[in-house]
Amino acid sequence: MDAARESVEVNGRRYLRPGAPVVVVCVDGCEPDYITQAIQAGAAPYLQRMLSAGGSSLIGDCVVPSFTNPNNVSIVTGVPPSVHGICGNFFYDVEADREVMMNDPAYLRAPTLLAAFAQAGVSVAAVTAKDKLRTMLGHGMKGICFSAEKADKATIAECGIDRLLELVGMPVPSVYSADLSEFVFAAGVRLLETRRPDLTYLSTTDYVQHKAAPGTQEANDFYAMMDGYLEQLDALGAVIGLTADHGMSPKTDAAGRPRVIYLQEVLDQHLGERAARVILPITDPYVVHHGALGSFATVYLPAAACAHATRVLQDLPGVDVVLTREQAVERFELAGDRIGDLVVVSDHLTVLGTSASRHDLTGLTVPLRSHGGISEQKVPLLFNRPLQGVDPTRRLRNFDVFDLALNHVASPRQGLRNAA
């Protein structure tokens, strides 16, 4: 084997070229119990069969903040935010004194492995649910890259593909629907059937997970849908690696009322009006289903106020940990210049807000479920093949999914064929 020809190195990691087509799926907000409960309810017969017949099931840690963008970017770069720079949807540009949305690939500090594989002549496809992720994940990538949200607007020039509604056979779904994710899976199957990319990345949206608990009918219906498409991908010969960007927890009391700590109000009271600036990196243009409430916040404040603020925040019921920038950078592998002076993480039943008046909770028609904290860090790592050569003491991450699918899948049927 010619190792130089047969593998691709990106961001300090080496990946073997795919033998069979490899499909990596990031199921947004997939707390592992969603799959466990769907299997229990008989709603995921393919996964049940696959996992009991040679498939692999592991648990990995996602990136904290356990939000969508940092984790999707970690998965497609294979590295933590300290390397790729995306620590949330927002950061505060201190010099410009403004809150900046990090949707622009200009903020990306590392190439994606999708781009690197495409560059090396591997055919690559990436499909996201929301368009906010598409530009970031597709950055520098030659191949197919589109979002379900704007599937009707895909052009060959921009997305490497067009006439998608015809290909997939579905109308453009609402951005707040399970259908948006179904479109992603259906597109993945149709792409494999018609163009057979060597490497496919499918990334869904957590609309259902924000609303429905594991084991409930609505959740099981979602996973039954997913199960059917995974079965088709498997039947088409794909090596499937499935993970999640983050887990999901109820963020309410037993009565279903959101448990919110309004950090800006607390800090205004203790440090003086506007002495501190609270940034919620979950905030993005699509907040209806979670009211921009997650379990991770970062705070910019004068150095002299840090110790006092830390004491105040640590004593609040519902706060899990308060870390300085340096502690957070070390513990969560974040980029120090993209987070504030303090990082606040709340517990599995609590979310962090700025001020009550700045959160519109009228869209919460069911009890709030959300993420962002350490309590949503555990995610599934599933493969429809046995794995080999994985050190059992290794701390697995969701952003190891391409490494596992490309370098550790072993199967007489297929797998590391090119590496032989």
Place this chain on the structure above:
Amino acid sequence: MDAARESVEVNGRRYLRPGAPVVVVCVDGCEPDYITQAIQAGAAPYLQRMLSAGGSSLIGDCVVPSFTNPNNVSIVTGVPPSVHGICGNFFYDVEADREVMMNDPAYLRAPTLLAAFAQAGVSVAAVTAKDKLRTMLGHGMKGICFSAEKADKATIAECGIDRLLELVGMPVPSVYSADLSEFVFAAGVRLLETRRPDLTYLSTTDYVQHKAAPGTQEANDFYAMMDGYLEQLDALGAVIGLTADHGMSPKTDAAGRPRVIYLQEVLDQHLGERAARVILPITDPYVVHHGALGSFATVYLPAAACAHATRVLQDLPGVDVVLTREQAVERFELAGDRIGDLVVVSDHLTVLGTSASRHDLTGLTVPLRSHGGISEQKVPLLFNRPLQGVDPTRRLRNFDVFDLALNHVASPRQGLRNAA
């Protein structure tokens, strides 16, 4: 008001005598989402109505280890294990070199408030699901105290009541059943109807919670059953305070396989055979539904080996924290002579075992759900009345439930009547 006459002091806390009958319910393993999901599913119409019409809903922290005995004892004493001494079901008696079960009230270092109220002339009743708790909770108490498990054997001499099956109208339930808890609720209603105790404590079993996730049919059926009995208690004029001994988490990967760290095996490998002794304080005579696997363990080992063992254990994927005895005593308010040299807590998807050969998992017919860790520390605190005078910054505990029900319930209808 004559404060000395009208209140009872026990373990350094003062409780007003009940005005209306007070019923405190400890719902074993009641992760708050069980109630949220039951309400969402329409299975708990009484709780839904009660909580939207003047009832109170709070979240409190239980005692870690989040096990049944330490928490039930904390609830009925109003103090943490550092005062009452019960840190688990088992401890290792170093001098006698044997593992000792702490079911015997001889291990109790503080009187219960049930006993103190009875002593002060208040009529008291306590009903537990399993008999293991009855002797502990009823220690020194004059009044009615029996278990559903041995309801047919209750005598006036031992339990302050007899002919229970006739009173309740149910047969003795299996110790592994939802019926065991139903018997507790039904007995509570019948006691209130026939004897109207001033103070009642009802404590159920988590058989259902170990098996069924929040929002699933089996869980909702349990909470629908509970809801009906709570409605009856309310209609009989009771002030109801409801909490839990601990929460409940899935302890599996997505495939439903238990995630177990076998600590004795790890320590034998690193420190030498039997250099360390691992104690699992969840162990008791009823282990079928959880295989004696929980998220809290304590380790006895030579002082010289502590630092090494800590490093080894902290690096294990699935371990949440490793604390020295002193750290654990401080953080969890435990009794230092009833725990080992180290305390190990695992994460929300992981449990701790001794050696694979010592755990019988054949009883696990559904994916393991268990407790014991920090991830199961949040429990509901519900009241069918408004509360007054509760400091919003106070860290509430499940063992504040009697304080809240007796000292903070406010209602024009009833409540602090005797205190007027």
